[in-house]
Amino acid sequence: MNAPQQREELTRELTRALPAGAKPSGYSLALNFLPLLHLLAGAAFLWLVDGAVARIGAALAWIYILPPLAGRVVMALFGAPRPASGGRM
Secondary structure (H helix, E strand, O other): OOHHHHHHHHHHHHHHHOOOOOOOOHHHHHHHHHHHHHHHHHHHHHHOOOOHHHHHHHHHHHHHOHHHHHHHHHHHHHOOOOOOOOOOO
């Protein structure tokens, strides 16, 4: 499949998946900065860690352990997300 055909196929799939008139809100666009902030904060944190082994361990913990723990804290504070009407979880 060449590039124009792939582009047309992707356009058709997106047209079917999104409701008519769907536009992202400013809030949803601002949420795209969270991963960047997570990485920048991690880089600042790693700047303070001394030693190669400790720095590697801290980096792995920052990337793989912190996000699930933060998600659990958020769900404990605000509750689990509810599906849209008619949806199942």
